[in-house]
Amino acid sequence: MEEMSVGVVVEGSTGARPRAGDLAPRDLREWLARAEALGLVKRIAEEVDWDEEMGAITYMLSQEIDSPALLFERIRGCPPGFQALWNMVGSSRDRFALAIGEPVGLSVMELIQRCRQGFNRMIPPTEIDPGQAPVNTNHMVGDEVDVTIFPAARHWPRDGGRYIGTADAVITRDPDAGWLNVGTYRMMVHDRNHVGLYLSPGKDARLHIERYWSRGEPCEIVAVWGVEPALFITASQTFPKTMSELDFVGGMKGAPIELVKGRVGSLPYPAQAEIVMEGVIPPNSLKMEGPFGEFTGYYGRPEDLAFLVEVKAVHYRDNPILTHALMADYPANECALLYALARSARVWNDLEKLGVPGIKGVYCHPAAAGGFAMTIVSLEQRYAGHAPQALALAAQCPGGAYFSKWIIAVDDDVDPSDTNQVLWAMATRCNPVEDIDLLRQTWSTWLDPTQNPPEERPYSSKALINACMEHRYLKTFSKRTKVGRKVYERVAERWKALGFPGAPPKLRALEE
Numbered sequence: 001m002e003e004m005s006v007g008v009v010v011e012g013s014t015g016a017r018p019r020a021g022d023l024a025p026r027d028l029r030e031w032l033a034r035a036e037a038l039g040l041v042k043r044i045a046e047e048v049d050w051d052e053e054m055g056a057i058t059y060m061l062s063q064e065i066d067s068p069a070l071l072f073e074r075i076r077g078c079p080p081g082f083q084a085l086w087n088m089v090g091s092s093r094d095r096f097a098l099a100i101g102e103p104v105g106l107s108v109m110e111l112i113q114r115c116r117q118g119f120n121r122m123i124p125p126t127e128i129d130p131g132q133a134p135v136n137t138n139h140m141v142g143d144e145v146d147v148t149i150f151p152a153a154r155h156w157p158r159d160g161g162r163y164i165g166t167a168d169a170v171i172t173r174d175p176d177a178g179w180l181n182v183g184t185y186r187m188m189v190h191d192r193n194h195v196g197l198y199l200s201p202g203k204d205a206r207l208h209i210e211r212y213w214s215r216g217e218p219c220e221i222v223a224v225w226g227v228e229p230a231l232f233i234t235a236s237q238t239f240p241k242t243m244s245e246l247d248f249v250g251g252m253k254g255a256p257i258e259l260v261k262g263r264v265g266s267l268p269y270p271a272q273a274e275i276v277m278e279g280v281i282p283p284n285s286l287k288m289e290g291p292f293g294e295f296t297g298y299y300g301r302p303e304d305l306a307f308l309v310e311v312k313a314v315h316y317r318d319n320p321i322l323t324h325a326l327m328a329d330y331p332a333n334e335c336a337l338l339y340a341l342a343r344s345a346r347v348w349n350d351l352e353k354l355g356v357p358g359i360k361g362v363y364c365h366p367a368a369a370g371g372f373a374m375t376i377v378s379l380e381q382r383y384a385g386h387a388p389q390a391l392a393l394a395a396q397c398p399g400g401a402y403f404s405k406w407i408i409a410v411d412d413d414v415d416p417s418d419t420n421q422v423l424w425a426m427a428t429r430c431n432p433v434e435d436i437d438l439l440r441q442t443w444s445t446w447l448d449p450t451q452n453p454p455e456e457r458p459y460s461s462k463a464l465i466n467a468c469m470e471h472r473y474l475k476t477f478s479k480r481t482k483v484g485r486k487v488y489e490r491v492a493e494r495w496k497a498l499g500f501p502g503a504p505p506k507l508r509a510l511e512e
């Protein structure tokens with residue numbers, strides 16, 4: 001893996017237009033205003049219940065692709081002005097584009113390329129004066145802390161409690177090297193000043209906590225509970241475990257994320273956030289947590305022990321917005337399109353940095369457990385063993401290893417984001433007895449319902465499916481039926497005259 005030094009802006013090699021960093025919204029409110037101006041947000045002024053109702057409304061509305069983000073303005077039992085945002089990115093490419101300062105109307109593959117470029121540059125955070133930070137408008141410190149004033153919600157009927165952190169960003173410090181990690185992890189309210197933190201095996205914050213505890217030390221933690229989407233998107237990606245992930249947020253936005261010094265702890269926190277918590281996890285501090293309706297579309301694991309956080313301080317804006325992420329089957333799953341775009345970009349960048357040539361596209365299908373379970377790689381086969389190599393690396397690289405079960409390689413005449421094309425390739429270029437390999441004992445999570453009993457779940461398996469034309473017989477492999485290029489161009493020119501609306505379809509493969 002190519003090392004990138006902190007503090008240096010590294011330009012991506014993906015050929016996208018130069019970043020217009022000033023286009024990225026500065027905070028959640030600016031992003032909301034831009035999305036609302038385009039009709040991509042719906043405000044709900046009617047009072048709603050935190051107990052299942054916001055979750056149900058979001059699920060019902062999100063059965064359609066491109067459903068709006070939902071801003072609930074009045075929530076039962078919450079102070080006036082306290083709001084909750086659901087379906088922030090949802091299945092909307094345009095809301096994702098707005099988050100990272102890109103124009104609306106881009107295709108899936110164009111957005112993946114823009115993400116690749118963002119992740120390939122690193123812009124370290126800047127520190128601003130605490131007095132200038134909008135999140136420092138209101139404080140609750142020590143005995144004043146009461147997290148129950150915020151519109152935390154039970155998302156699903158069998159959830160074990162009210163969740164305050166789902167679309168969040170959790171910051172911890174590596175106890176050895178000192179770099180800051182940011183991850184998206186669920187947090188459940190226990191009482192006024194305690195929240196649970198669920199971490200799957202191998203997640204960075206979990207490794208940090210375990211290392212602090214092994215030395216008998218507490219682990220400090222910051223959680224952003226009202227988060228801007230660019231921070232949320234980046235926090236939910238897996239980066240090499242040796243780098244400060246906040247630098248990637250700057251890269252995605254094209255501008256540094258602004259931090260302020262911690263008020264009660266030593267970790268800094270995002271100045272432009274809506275709501276931020278500072279806390280500690282003392283050694284062996286665990287409490288029963290969950291279950292929670294998860295990204296798989298099932299309740300993950302039964303109630304079990306999870307980290308117990310003591311909340312030392314909470315800072316928030318006036319009329320704060322708590323951000324929620326509904327986990328569900330597609331397209332109602334908040335992480336599905338997010339991973340289809342950002343995780344695909346991470347895997348593609350990893351393959352490129354490892355030096356695998358000929359990669360023409362990567363796509364993590366959003367319907368496969370929120371983008372976690374399936375990775376499709378399109379490549380130009382250049383040498384014997386090329387496709388199996390790409391498969392094995394895509395399956396195990398940092399950006400793509402967690403949970404993925406189905407890794408599929410297709411030739412470069414197949415658009416990996418086109419399900420019909422991928423199924424066609426699997427049906428006509430894959431001979432199952434020859435072309436499927438299995439990896440065993442791979443990285444997974446207690447949340448995978450396919451493995452029982454639940455304690456077994458962190459060890460999973462992966463199928464590597466080679467749906468490329470057989471390399472040995474590439475020259476003689478049956479010829480695909482393709483429209484001739486000259487005919488295509490002639491017809492495309494006469495498209496309107498022939499009486500067809502719109503532009504002629506682009507074809508990925510033409511007979512030369």
Ligand SMILES: Cc1cc2nc3c(=O)[nH]c(=O)nc-3n(C[C@H](O)[C@H](O)[C@H](O)COP(=O)(O)O)c2cc1C
Nearest residue numbers: 183184185186198199200203204236237238325335
């Ligand atoms: C909305 C959402 C919620 C998530 N919740 C959790 C969670 O509760 N626990 C967990 O371990 N990972 C969760 N993830 C996945 C992690 O955020 C993701 O694997 C990320 O890479 C973790 O950061 P890390 O690599 O720095 O550990 C969630 C992702 C999303 C998008």
